[in-house]
Amino acid sequence: MKCDLRNFDELEKVFSEQNFETIIHFAALKSVSESTTKPLEYYENNILGTLNLLKLANKYGVKKFIFSSSATVYGPPKELPIKETAQTGQGITNPYGQTKFMMEQILIDLAKANPEWKIIILRYFNPVGAHPSGRIGEDPLGVPNNLMPYIAQVAVKKLSYLKIYGDNYETIDGTGVRDYIHIMDLARGHLSAIERIQKHENLSYEIFNLGTGRGYSVREMVAAFEKASGKKVKTRVEPARAGDLAKVYCDPTLAWELMAWRAEHNIDEMCRDAWNWQQKNPYGYAKKSHFDEIEMGFM
Numbered sequence: 001m002k003c004d005l006r007n008f009d010e011l012e013k014v015f016s017e018q019n020f021e022t023i024i025h026f027a028a029l030k031s032v033s034e035s036t037t038k039p040l041e042y043y044e045n046n047i048l049g050t051l052n053l054l055k056l057a058n059k060y061g062v063k064k065f066i067f068s069s070s071a072t073v074y075g076p077p078k079e080l081p082i083k084e085t086a087q088t089g090q091g092i093t094n095p096y097g098q099t100k101f102m103m104e105q106i107l108i109d110l111a112k113a114n115p116e117w118k119i120i121i122l123r124y125f126n127p128v129g130a131h132p133s134g135r136i137g138e139d140p141l142g143v144p145n146n147l148m149p150y151i152a153q154v155a156v157k158k159l160s161y162l163k164i165y166g167d168n169y170e171t172i173d174g175t176g177v178r179d180y181i182h183i184m185d186l187a188r189g190h191l192s193a194i195e196r197i198q199k200h201e202n203l204s205y206e207i208f209n210l211g212t213g214r215g216y217s218v219r220e221m222v223a224a225f226e227k228a229s230g231k232k233v234k235t236r237v238e239p240a241r242a243g244d245l246a247k248v249y250c251d252p253t254l255a256w257e258l259m260a261w262r263a264e265h266n267i268d269e270m271c272r273d274a275w276n277w278q279q280k281n282p283y284g285y286a287k288k289s290h291f292d293e294i295e296m297g298f299m
């Protein structure tokens, strides 16, 4: 079932026909660069969509709520690793990040105002990889903005080389360091959150980092991907990308202490599964492969 969260009436129809117990709110626009050129679309979609969803959830008594937030709400970190108690909302460089921060604020205010609400906010670090079957993966629209799908498309020869955005940061090899997390671990984090929210009657709102707690540089990611795929990934160093940070990685221990969740997949598994999906879907989901088109042409 598909529904536009901006359309209150359409969404109300869904609520009236279904009997929801818990909501996991993933629905948001998520491109950093696009958000800088289309801020109104981002604010409308992400904020209005969330308000509509919450109003209806309130009306229909669905008050267990899990929200997919982002490490972006921390802005430039003052301390590493980043804990959930670190300051948020300062130095966010783009509308996408602002909307995530605002959505968090709306949820926190709601939980404070009404003790019936039970809310878990999950702050994702850098989700990568794919389902191990190779059937569910990341198929970005147009040229990828994020590192892993870009590397994968270079390895499969859809793109010619990776632009490394800056090699002059104070990091292990000068390139940006991030906390990459396998999407299967991330998915499991939601199951742990559902369990926790259903078990704990007096939970109001809680916030968890979902990351591995370990940072990898761009060059380390390229090397891991080359190892997993057996393909050479050509790179070229370019100027640093505006708004990028040198190092971002989290302290994920709260999720372990309270939800018994921790990331289990390492960087090699992230690259293996991303490569498996990319090989099986070299042209993404929508388009048939070149070979299918040739076959169709002869039919």
Ligand SMILES: CC(=O)N[C@H]1[C@@H](OP(=O)(O)OP(=O)(O)OC[C@H]2O[C@@H](n3ccc(=O)[nH]c3=O)[C@H](O)[C@@H]2O)O[C@H](CO)[C@H](O)[C@@H]1O
Binding pocket: 030, 032, 070, 071, 072, 097, 125, 126, 127, 145, 146, 147, 148, 150, 162, 163, 164, 165, 166, 175, 176, 177, 178, 218, 241, 243, 244
């Ligand atoms: C500031 C911000 O809001 N960042 C968002 C962005 O994080 P990030 O900017 O951390 O993710 P990313 O995958 O775009 O970049 C990761 C690292 O790779 C570098 N890099 C990336 C692409 C490329 O072609 N070449 C290259 O060198 C980049 O400079 C950085 O050091 O995406 C994430 C999704 O995974 C989240 O949505 C984050 O909120």
